Amino acid sequence: MSGILKLRQKLIEQLTIAAAKAQQTGKLPTVALPEVSLEHPQHSKHGDYASSFPLKLARATGIKPLTIAAEITNLMTPGPEVESIVTAPPGFINFTLKNSWLTSQIETILPAGETYGNIDLGQARRMQVEFVSVNPTGPLHVGHGRGAIFGSTLANVLTASAYNVEKEYYINDAGNQIDVFYRSLYTRYQQCLGAKTEMPVNGYLGDYVTDLAKEIIAEKGDRYLNLPETEVISQLGQLGLDKMIAQIKADLELLGVTFDVWFSESSLHRKGQFQTAMSLLHQGGYLAEKEGATWFMSTALGEDKDNVVIRGNGSPTYFATDIAYHYNKFVERKFERVINIWGADHQGHVPRMKAVVNALGISPERLKVIISQMVTLHRGEQLVRISKRSGDLITLREVIEEVGTDACRFFFLSRTADSQMDFDLELAKKESADNPVYYVQYAHARIASILRLAEERRIDFGNGDVSLLTHEPELVLIRKLMLLPELVETVATTLEPHHLTYYAQDLATVFHSFYRDCRVISPNKTLTKARLKLVKATKIVLAKTLRLLGMTTPESM
RNA sequence: GUCCCUGUAGCUCAGCCGGACAGAGCAACUGCCUUCUAAGCAGUGGGUCGAGAGUUCGAAUCUCUCCAGGGACGCCA
Known part of the structure; x- marks a missing residue:
């Protein structure tokens, strides 16, 4: 500790x-x-x-x-x-x-280096963070980006808090929506090759489906045109799905977001875990047949209404597969805690998920669902559309390319997950004083510049005496540096990473004030060495904060 | 109609497991570069914390009722 x-x-x-x-x-x-x-x-x-x-x-x-x-x-x-x-x-x-105690803390930061700020809260307990998990039926939009950044940052902090964290993306590669996607792609494929076919009802009308079809034609030609329909759909569909997932993965990497596990929904059916979960619920008396379907009797557990798990036509609902998925998380893979980050449109799903986890004999406290609220995109005064099916949509990739990864991450992380947010492209883009992203990074670059000069002048400050640091701006800076471990603890406990961005700004502010008031490299050699130690410690803490946020730490700007 | 989120300075938002005069950034105004990065610093102005009631020694924070904005209520995911 x-x-x-x-x-x-x-x-x-x-x-x-x-x-x-x-x-x-x-x-x-x-x-x-x-x-x-x-x-x-x-x-x-x-x-x-x-x-x-x-x-x-x-x-x-x-x-x-x-x-x-x-x-x-x-x-x-x-x-x-x-x-x-x-x-x-x-x-x-x-x-x-005591001032002497405060200054002595610099000597604990320096040797800790990158590990400063790490705490042992989690004691290597296994925790899963599942996030994004967008249907692979279309490209990511800005709202998904928010969840992605939120989840990856949370995972960073939990890892720094000694939890054994696995980041997971759940791929919905089974069920209705994917069928519709497959048939949409098939139709576009036929159309691109000159056939007059109609798009399926509620089909995916976005241009990306046509682009995907063209790409496949360029690679594979018209070989799928003369195969029996069911066979084509599965082959062409699989190809399209793989491409879609690859695209999603690439977009996320551009955002600095990576996963440990890409979990396939269909594997739950292949490996029989779906059946196991259902029979567990059945044995517990939580399932009932009515109106030709099989229902999970949530009302018996205090919910507003019951929910269908097996449709009249025998196919499982999304809810049913999600039950199997959570059975897999807790029982098969034995995660002690599971954090799901969902979009606001899934909020109604939370209570019944909690109820069903309870019914499976798992303490519901082990499941935490964080709802990431909606994002509206602006360009100055103008509203920019992000919805999947509109024509003039802007994709996540376009936003990242326009604004930059660091600015995207910082902006999304500056607000709590449960408030809806306005993302102003103009403001996020502006590389000036009114952009806190650069304010924070500038502090880091400034520090790097001082340390460079010290190196050029061959100043070895390893024997610097930190007790010489008695000026108010120095002590204010030290006090701020020491807050990092507490901050990490707060974020890991509350699961609210936005505190990090506020801390980063505060830290930058106190450093900039210190910089103005206290000349670091000066004729006073002993004081210079002491201050260089403080500056080095500040760099460590600021860099750690930026890394937790998933941002770069520029040496110069 | 029921449920969830939000409502704090002109704008975007922190603070909300009750505590010391309500904070930050931006915008506005005033100063500061011959010395380590001015993408910086120092200062000024700006608030019925959506409204009302209640609990409390003490409420932006807890409870209730309203009002406003967004979302969810499917044998979609």
Whole structure:
């Protein structure tokens, strides 16, 4: 555990012990102690840590919060890290850390290097993050990109938190939609070769299907034209599917998103896991026949309505296959926790999925579904369409190529998953001060530039004395550097990666201020060395943050 | 009609497991480059936290009722 997290725990312990001691000695009445809270106060004048514990204790005891704070504080002896423990109205206990302890933390960051910020929260527990999982019936759009970036960043942070993470893309290569896609492709193929055929009902009308057909004609010619229809559809379909998946994979790689496993829906049927899952539900008495179909009786588990699993025609629904898929995740592959990132259009699917996991005898807490809300795309004032079937759509690839991977990632990650977002192409593109992406990267480039100069002048700062760092901007910067492990913990716990982008901006800001106020390479040799250590540590932390975000760390701009 | 998400500065958004005067970026205005990157820094102005009620010593944060925007309610996925 990193020093800062240990310290935090230690302060909480000390508060708890002091409160218990106060109770034993009769200074405070013996009531059940509320949870000891410890937070970073909004304003630095309130110290490094603050606890509102006395305020909470006041309710149960009926004693003035400030009196409680004083009693507890009196019973605490500050450790070597702590400069002062003071009470503040209306009943806070504020902790200020020693400058010497703060500066010494630089010496823990430097040797840690890329591993600084890693924590052992997960203890190698197996966790799956499943995301994107878009039907391979068309290209990705911007909304999918959001989920992709969100999922990959979350996986980065969970990995840094010592979870054993597997990133997975679920390929819906079975069922209705894929059939329609196959038949759409077949029709376009025929049409491109001169046949007058009609597109299937609800077929995929996007130009990409025609492009795909042309590509296949260029590679394979008209050989599929004279085969029996069912055979063509399976052969041509498989070819089209493979190409579609390859395209999706390429788009995602352009976004810096990769997967460990590409899981095939149809394999659930081939390997009998679908049958196993269904019979488990059957044995549990959760299935019933009515209106010619087989239903999962969700209402018995408190849901609004029941859901069909096997249609009247004998084919399984999407829901049924998803049941088998989750059986596979938890029972066959034994993931301790599973995180699914779904688009907003799947939100109605969450409660019944939870219910069915429960019915399979799996604790529903092990399944977490994050809903990624919709994205609307703007170019200045103008709305840009992204929907699959409209004519003037803009694909994810076009957006990435226009805006750039780093800017895309940063923008998407700057908002919580559950708020709908406006993505302004113009703003995202503008490479100027009004774009926080470059603001953060510029700080990194600036640091790199300083370190380059130090190298040119052959300044060896390995023996720099960090205790010389006593100026306010230096201490402010150190305090910010030390927040990274806590931040990683927060993101891994709340599953909200947007905090990272705010931290990156804060860190860049305090560095830029430091840069202005504290000349790093100066005639003062000892101070130069000390500051170079701080600068190097800042580079480590900033680079780590950018890497967690999946962004590049430019050495110059 | 039922359920989910959202409503905070002119704009885009943080903050929401209750706590110390409500924050950031952009936009507006004012200063700062002979010294390590001005894609930077320092400062000013700007808010009925959608509305109303309730719980509490204390509410942007919790509860309820409304209002507004988006989404979901299929033997589609």
